[in-house]
Amino acid sequence: MDYMKLNQNPMNLVIYTIILPLFFNQVNQLTSSNLNKRDMVNSKKFVEELKRHRELDGHIDIESIVTVDLQIDKLMIKDRVLSKNINGSYKKGDIIWIKGSSGAGKSTLLKLIPKFRESEGVKLNKEGIINITNKSIRSNVEYLSQNVPIIKGTLRDNLFLGKERLLEIENDLIKDPILKTIFKNINLDTVILEGGTNLSGGEKQKIAIVRALYNHSDVLILDEITSNIDKESANDILNRITDDSSNRITFIITHDDLSDRYYNTVLNL
Incomplete structure (x- = not known):
């Protein structure tokens, strides 16, 4: 057209x-x-x-942590002083109860050991923590809080959580005294829902503890892990930690009073 x-x-x-x-x-x-x-x-x-916000890293690799020394004049967050004159020297086999009022900086202090916060007042194996690589520190330190990472998957998935699954370890897990109450109702193939909504608070904490213990870390930090769970579950956890403490340095933060059978030294803030 x-x-x-x-x-x-x-x-x-x-x-x-x-x-x-x-x-x-x-x-x-x-x-x-x-x-x-x-x-x-x-x-x-x-x-x-x-x-x-890049993390500072050290240049020295360590294979294990044998001693932890704290020499901190002032424990601070920004410009606020939480505690002063914190001193202590610890070796494998020690279980240290960190005591102090709310706001004294108990969690802040223990977050210095895995280098979650910067500090020049912490030494591992007599070496300033600032000089040690983050990777080698964190491969030897387990930090557990109330917020337990639970994934959607089987109980087995949650116990190993990315680690190699070995039949020998599975057999040990089934016999582990801290899991005995869990295995009364479920087994390794039972599916755990996202966030562990089909588990109690005590069951989630027991899974986290067993997972940490089977990693055989040199330092175990327990930050209020027995809060908000029943006394029986808390005692099961503390007994298990105490029975397997000779090759580890263990730090415990709790607002509850501890029996002296669960620790051998106290650090007051």
């Missing part, structure tokens, strides 16, 4: 076929340019933020 018969103004043809496409192409390029520039600026800001 002849275009000139439909449209008496040939300029319209020029506008629709040439000028408008050029216009929108330029707009698209301008928009893309602005977006790319904005993305570049945001990327630079993100990289700078990562640099500011």
Whole structure:
């Protein structure tokens, strides 16, 4: 069909076929340019933020942790002093009860050992912690809190949690006294729901403890893990920890009074 018969103004043809496409192409390029520039600026800001929050790392690798020494004049968060003059020297076999009022910095103190916070007042094997690599420290330290990581999967999945599954260890787990109450109702193939919603608080803590003990870490830090669980479960956990403490340095934070059979030294904040 002849275009000139439909449209008496040939300029319209020029506008629709040439000028408008050029216009929108330029707009698209301008928009893309602005977006790319904005993305570049945001990327630079993100990289700078990562640099500011990058963990400091040491240069010395250690195979194990034999001693932990604390020599801290002031325990601080930002500009607030939590406690002063914290001193102690600990070796394998020690179970240390960390005591102090709320806000004294008990958790803050123990987070210095796995280098979750920066400090120059902690020594491992008589070496300043700042000089030791983060990886070699954290491969030898277990830090447990009330917030137990439980995944959706079998009980077996949760007990091993990424570790190699060995039949020998499975057999030991089945016989482990701390899990005896759990195995009354479920087995290794039982599916655990996301977050452990089909487990009690005590059961989740027992899984976390057994998981930590079978990692055979040199330092075990227990941060209020017996809070909000029944006394029987708490005693089961503490008995299990005490029975298997000779090759480990264990730190315990709890608001509850501890029987002296569960510790051999106290650090007061």
